[in-house]
Amino acid sequence: MEHFKKTFIDLVSPLLLIICFFSACKRDEYYKDGGLAKGKFQGNIIQYLSSKPKEFDSLVQIIKLAGLDKTLSDEEVTFFAPNDVNIKALIGRLDQGGVNRRLYNEGKDTIKVLSDVDPLIWKKFLLRYIYKGKNKLMDYPQIDFGQQVIYPGQIYYAYGNTVANIGVVYNDAGGVRYMGYRQLHISYIPDISRPADNWRTIRVSSSDIEPNNGIVHVLEVSGNQLGFDQGEMENDISDSKR
Template sequence: MKKIILPALIVVLLTAACKKSSFEDSGVNDPRFNGTIMEYLESDPLYFDTLVRVVKYAGLEETLRKENLTFFAPPDPCFKKILDAVNDYQLTLGADSVTRFEQVKPEVWKQFLDIYLFPGNRGLKDYTQVDTLALDTYKGALFESVNTTPMNIGVIYNDAVSGDPNTVGGSTIIKYKGYRQLMLSYVPDEAFPYSNWINAVVAASDIAPTNGRVHRLRYMTHIFGFDPFRFIQAARERGIDYTKQ
């Protein structure tokens, strides 16, 4: 079985993630970026080298340079995960492995990239609270991506801890008073819009290029496309091009 060829940069990224906890939460930085969404992605190859190449291959480069959008950007390891899933399925069929993302048709990549793109410029403050354990009260809100895929977007209000657990009286958990974090959720069935979500948590929010907003997803808990089987099905239906080596 052939192995997937991916940039060595992913290995660096995965190693660095073990050393920097800030990669896992919504770190606070200057959100402004003097350039377009595409230029921002190009400026950060540590996270987005593969994403940039997939965006260009899918024909979305001009869209990210010119249109006013909110982009929940999946970092590079998310792409390795989906290609690993494709190849696991290929193995069960005795089929050849996918060794390059270009072997999957560009329209497939575009279909699934569009899930992460939303019209307009929305930051964390523009979304309502979501709590997956209390959806009757805090359900976020449903939005359509640019290709009309139903998605839920909401803000997780984490709990805060007050006091020292090692002292008399211990610590106190204060509900919903901790840091806030965006969450993008794929809705598998429009008839049941608050059931069986596949969630992607944002690691860094409110990056502000000149033509919209970028929210970087937490790669450690996300696979590109949300539902691997849907991606695999789309890739196989459109045909995998093994001539691209």
């Protein structure tokens, strides 16, 4: 009986090792270059955004109103995509902030739908999210907001000639510095003459989506204000009606 047990264990042990080996190999596939989830999209950036109406229906509308659909369809660009939640919040805030009330009292048309906003305003603020060339997360330098002298990120010029600092935060894991997950951050800089002041930082929730003509990084909803400064946009909308 003891001989039988020993023989059985001798036969089963290698088999278990083989099973574990192949299971590990299969599992490892999920950790290579973004895993099994496919980042590529067969179509251009506009087609990708249009394929996600729940998240980007309003965004596609304002891109077309701004006349930027050709740019995002034909040119090779990196686009930091805001979510529809933030666009709808802007329209809602026009009432809360008194912009529509002021326009009404002045006998001017109020803002109710996206097309009521001057297309040049949409264009001005959307251009802050568009950058020339294709840049994935791995193409951006590290940024540590607590150690910016060492890890400063990098300054980039957007299509509208505005400026942002873009960098990747290396999070900690298990008490080990910089060994955790990595998250892309974009920080709009309102005044390039004071490049270290008044940053408006937004984190990226989904990075490295790759349509045929560029890269899309989807911005987090929480804390994001359209154009990086909703107050500035509200003022521009109000001024455009005067």
